Amino acid sequence: MSETSTGETEGRSGTERVMAFFREKILSGEMASGDRLPAERELAQHLNVGRPLLREAMRALSMLGLVEIRHGSGAYVGKADVSVLSDFFTFSLAQEQNVSEDIMQARMAIECQAIRLACERATEADLDRIGGCLSALVKTLGDPEKGGEADYRFHDSIVRASHSQALITLYRAISALLKRSHVERRRTTYTAPEIVNDLVESHRRVFLSIVEGDGDAADQRLREHFAIGDELRRKSIIAAYSKGGLDL
Incomplete structure (x- = not known):
């Protein structure tokens, strides 16, 4: 796991870790609109969260336009809906x-x-x-x-x-x-x-x-x-x- 997902995020809930992951990656420029996200299993392991919780967080991000879920293709970084x-x-x-x-x-x-x-x-x-x-x-x-x-x-x-x-x-x-x-x-x-x-x-x-x-x-x-x-x-x-x- 990355530095921000160990010491800094130990006290965070699973949902907070998912949100922090996207925020930090986008702010750092490591992720941009249209980029494909890691597979669900890989992302859940990376963030140390259960896959059901990850799915719920992804749905919430999707409602905000931050994640675009394409069935059969995966999840992609979206663009926030103003x-x-x-x-x-x-x-x-x-x-x-x-x-x-x-x-x-x-x-x-x-x-x-x-x-x-x-x-x-x-x-x-x-x-x-x-x-x-x-x-x-x-x-x-x-x-x-x-x-x-x-x-x-x-x-x-x-x-x-x-x-x-x-x-x-x-x-x-x-x-x-x-x-x-x-x-x-x-x-x-x-x-x-x-x-x-x-x-x-x-x-x-x-x-x-x-x-x-x-x-x-x-x-x-x-x-x-x-x-x-x-x-x-x-x-x-x-x-x-x-x-x-x-x-x-």
Whole structure:
């Protein structure tokens, strides 16, 4: 057995040893997506676990997309399914207090770094995609559901333009909560024309900052966009209560 499977893992349960084996092999680069795994008997002996336990662990890894089991051929290293990670974050964070504020802070951290990278790395295809999302955002101003979805796609396209797989994965992991946040914000702003116009102009400035390729300016405009969004949301809530538009 390897060094990590003797002294270091003696106190681990069988399942933990199986998980640790895959984690360590993938992190070290010894295994990559598509590589064939050792035969079940060999792997069970190597990890000092029973074959029934190994099968259960492999099924769990398969559900996460980390292992691909091909009947008649064996097991292969797969690729993690980000949607599973998104479900985990959604269930976990949705139970926390002030989740909307926490998600907003995480979103700002990811997007502000992503937009800097996008200024350096964005391709013509990326710019076309972001511009198309901006057009879709304008066309859906009167529909909170579609508008919120369009708003999310605009910001997601910025993160994708960073070409940072880590940022893209983290952003997608909280995508369900982000989409909900966008829709909720749209519901409080879409009935006020002056607020909607400011929203469009703010998105337009963010897009142009990426086209210009100035990372510092883009970062600043995006932060201003977040601040404007918060201020517009507050104004719309005040206006709604002042007009009796919200049920108390």
